[in-house]
């Protein structure tokens with residue numbers, strides 16, 4: 001592409017979020033910073049419970065009552081969303097920044113017809129003026145996500161899990177947002193439908209030069225749809241880089257472990273590798289580098305001091321001993337600390 | 338060779354003399370279509386149509402297939418959350434004094450026996466919210482089946498819940514016990530749903546996409562736990578998933594569904610290495626590859642999803658099949674035929 005790619009749609013600066021619980025404060029997001037250019041997609045990956053959804057709901061400002069944003073800025077096309085009043089934020093949400101929620105299957109209202117719910121969203125943001133235009137728009141969105149438009153007048157309970165998930169994707173796209181956050185949007189879909197939706201999503205995203213944050217556990221999907229990858233561990237962003245670079249040469253030991261344990265349907269059936277050790281307790285996170293209790297390269301400095309990121313321009317990792325990785329011809333990796 | 342797939346498969350599995358834990362024959366479920374949309378009440382969604390299979394004690398059968406093809410409906414039928422339109426389900430649960438008990442026809446289980454049935458047959462729901470009351474703590478959520486079944490004293494229960502939370506990777510258990518479901522991440526909630534289904538030690542579990550929100554590493558832990566339980570206690574799973582890699586590690590056999598029908602069934606490695614049905618082939622070719630430089634071809638499948646509303650009496654895959662012939666158009670849905678030992682396919686062109 002020839003146009004300038006240096007207008008970030010989104011700048012997240014030092015975002016930090018805490019949840020209050022009876023057992024103490026959960027440090028769900030800690031000092032997360034990243035940028036997203038127009039038309040670019042960023043994959044957010046990491047262990048279950050590491051804070052991915054919390055980052056997303058912070059950007060949307062849809063946080064539960066026990067949550068507290070302690071620091072940071074979220075600039076969407078220059079405007080800090082965290083500074084907007086509720087009224088202003090409401091006009092941004094869905095219109096400028098939209099989200100497909102992780103519990104997508106659950107985010108439809110059970111007592112209203114599925115199509116009607118989307119039409120209401122469209123009308124509320126003044127996207128179409130007549131009901132028949134709005135219906136036409138919904139029909140188009142339905143076709144795009146592989147749903148038969150005759151299903152518009154059905155109720156959510158008549159949909160299978162994957163059909164509901166597709167309806168919610170249609171809803172998030174209904175107002176042509178500048179930024180779309182998709183939190184595990186295809187977990188309930190078979191791979192053929194997934195393939196189709198991902199192609200469509202990529203197409204729309206590029207056509208409208210929309211930014212996208214794509215949260216997923218499926219590294220295969222992330223490899224296919226994203227330009228950049230951010231890896232989170234224990235509430236922190238620990239590696240960020242171009243998708244191809246991060247796959248080719250992961251720098252953080254956690255990223256390397258994540259990439260190597262992916263099971264495959266093709267080729268030999270190798271034994272499954274998990275990550276040794278327990279997930280971090282975010283109420284009392286480990287000192288120093290939060291990954292140190294599970295890291296084979298950890299030494300004294302790792303245990304005591306958080307590693308500032310080691311910069312390789314566009315690809316960095318927060319690690320005292322980033323991996324130098326060579327990919328051998330057969331694709332296997334040799335890492336050294 | 339055309340045969341009754343159920344009888345042959347169970348024969349094959351149990352070496353001819355064993356007994357199935359669950360046997361399903363001709364299972365069918367139709368939902369009436371909302372009347373406002375289609376005037377005649379004669380429109381039905383054929384969600385599950387003439388499905389037969391059986392499961393040995395300790396066996397895991399993977400159920401994969403298109404979104405909306407009827408997998409969850411099969412699961413709900415098996416644990417009696419909904420009743421079939423026709424067809425039979427029978428269970429042969431282990432009797433309390435070891436050894437397998439009498440075969441019980443599921444349709445004869447009345448509400449009074451339902452509690453005993455639930456102790457043996459559990460379902461992990463696709464949507465973890467479905468099985469959880471938002472106002473109850475994690476402890477109450479997991480301990481509830483124990484309380485309902487009258488298992489153990491209060492202190493035993495606390496220990497049991499702590500133990501299973503640790504087993505599913507929610508550590509330290511103490512920091513989760515008194516949270517509510519909405520105070521957990523998606524994957525953590527999913528693990529609570531798994532813990533809740535496994536805590537009473539059932540014999541048969543329908544696991545509907547139980548690990549779809551888990552990263553590989555947590556998923557590996559859960560899969561190992563479930564496999565250990567299968568080996569140690571002989572739990573059988575009907576494992577519904579879209580993730581064929583997960584099915585590869587969890588399941589002895591895989592059944593592929595398309596629009597309410599099982600179209601292919603074989604032992605796992607055989608099915609993945611030698612897929613014979615065109616739908617299975619398309620499915621396998623659509624699995625994303627974790628390598629950004631790899632360009633996958635588009636899966637070989639035509640057209641759009643179809644809805645099983647009063648489907649025409651030919652092969653259900655006909656409209657989307659890349660290899661369909663006139664024979665496929667003019668004949669009824671193909672029967673399941675055996676193409677190799679235990680490898681069943683319903684396709685005229687296979």
Ligand SMILES: Nc1ncnc2c1ncn2[C@@H]1O[C@H](COP(=O)(O)OP(=O)(O)OP(=O)(O)O)[C@@H](O)[C@H]1O
Pocket residue numbers: 019020021026028046047048049050051052053054055064066102282519520521522523524525550552
């Ligand atoms: N409302 C809440 N109250 C207390 N703790 C919470 C709340 N919501 C989330 N948490 C905790 O914050 C951490 C981050 O949660 P988040 O949902 O962001 O994780 P995630 O990375 O999206 O995980 P998953 O992949 O499992 O969805 C988790 O450890 C979770 O238990």
Ligand SMILES: Nc1ncnc2c1ncn2[C@@H]1O[C@H](COP(=O)(O)OP(=O)(O)OP(=O)(O)O)[C@@H](O)[C@H]1O
Pocket residue numbers: 157158159160161162163188189190368369382384403404405406407408409410411463645
């Ligand atoms: N209560 C219901 N009323 C009407 N139709 C229903 C009902 N439940 C399911 N269906 C329909 O039956 C078909 C099968 O649904 P089911 O939930 O079993 O699919 P599934 O294979 O589990 O799909 P997914 O992978 O998307 O979860 C779908 O077409 C669905 O719309």
Ligand code: SF4
Pocket residue numbers: 252253254289290291292293295296297298299302307318319320321322
């Ligand atoms: S900083 Fe140390 S402990 Fe952390 S990942 Fe790097 S080597 Fe491992």
Ligand SMILES: [Mg+2]
Pocket residue numbers: 052053054102183522523524
């Ligand atoms: Mg999440």
Ligand SMILES: [Mg+2]
Pocket residue numbers: 160161162408409410463545
């Ligand atoms: Mg389902």
